[in-house]
Amino acid sequence: MTSKAIDPAHKYATRNPTCLYKFTCNFCGKETTGGVFRAKEHLIGGRRNAKSCPKVPSEVKKEIEEYMAGKKHAKEDEKITFENLGSDSEEDLGEIEILQKSLKKTSGTSTSNQKMKGPLDLLLRPHPEKMVKKRKGQTRLDENDAVKKELRARACTTFARWMYDAGIPFNAVNYNSFDTAIEAIGQYGSGMKPPTYHEVRVPLLKKEVDTARKIMAEHKNECEANGCSIMSDGWTNKNQRTLINILVNCPKGSFFIESIDASSYSKTGQKVYELVC
Structure with a gap:
């Protein structure tokens, strides 16, 4: 019995x-x-x-x-x-x-479930960015679940501790890319091996540079096809240096080009025109 x-x-x-x-x-x-x-x-x-x-x-x-x-x-x-x-x-x-x-x-974190994951999991599970956009403004069904609350509290505590240890600014959690990163980690489940120092310094950095170049190429093609607007934005940093950001805006959005130290320049319309052109 x-x-x-x-x-x-x-x-x-x-x-x-x-x-x-x-x-x-x-x-x-x-x-x-x-x-x-x-x-x-x-x-x-x-x-x-x-x-x-x-x-x-x-x-x-x-x-x-x-x-x-x-x-x-x-x-x-x-x-x-x-x-x-x-x-x-x-x-x-x-x-x-x-x-x-x-x-x-x-939670999908059992060892047996992880071993059974295959190519179909990548096809059936939406990309993290799509999942984050889909959930914006929605109420989570499990937000009142006691176990989920405890697991989330534990995860948030350890993540915050890492932020304090590494000196990461608090506003970093407001970035859209942060939500996407959390979703991607959650989709992997328990036991994920974190990126190494070499990975974030070399291959992952090169991958992001290539991605930025592809986005820039798309913007350039859009500018050539439909025209664009060149914009400037001036500001003063904590060291009292005057900086001017140069951006390009087209139907695909705004794209940062470069930042110029204009501390030694007279801030006239003619000078800004020369810097932009």
């Missing part, structure tokens, strides 16, 4: 078939998150992590308390660690395993 069959909590709480670590109390209809252990805490009451059931019969409460006390006494030396799930019984180990399997299925 399995632990699930003998655990009395399964008689008084119903497991959510689509979310295995959620249970609904049969007496008050309260849904708890944290497996059958949290459901038992709800039934017996007086626990910090779960709101007490106001309708549970006294005999049911006593049955659950005696069951938990017996398990704790039999397994008092056993320690099981699982974040946000205070478990101290063999039966709850089974619940932890269910939670872990459920999490792997929803």
Whole structure:
């Protein structure tokens, strides 16, 4: 007989078939998150992590308390660690395993799933940039999921720590390319090998330079076909140097050409014309 069959909590709480670590109390209809252990805490009451059931019969409460006390006494030396799930019984180990399997299925990070990925995954999964644009302004379906919240908090904390360690400006997270990078990492899943010093310094940098040149070539073709406007933008940096940015605008958008140090120039219309032409 399995632990699930003998655990009395399964008689008084119903497991959510689509979310295995959620249970609904049969007496008050309260849904708890944290497996059958949290459901038992709800039934017996007086626990910090779960709101007490106001309708549970006294005999049911006593049955659950005696069951938990017996398990704790039999397994008092056993320690099981699982974040946000205070478990101290063999039966709850089974619940932890269910939670872990459920999490792997929803996050796509299991080793078996990664081994099965092939060329079709690249075809069926949209490019990260398209995914980011599609999600703009949309409400995420899993934003209230307790496990997802904890995983996101953990990821944000470690990423922020890396930013502070590397001295990256805070406004870097406002770049559209940042959202795309996060999406691309998420599509890979757990176990991704980060880029090395050599990769970001040589091959990846060359790849971005080639991409910029291709974009510039497209803009030049557009300018030749439909014309363009040359624009200048002057500003002063923290060292009181006057800089003038030269840009070209066409139907494809604006493109940066160069930045000129004009600190020693008189800022006249004629001089700006000479710099631009």
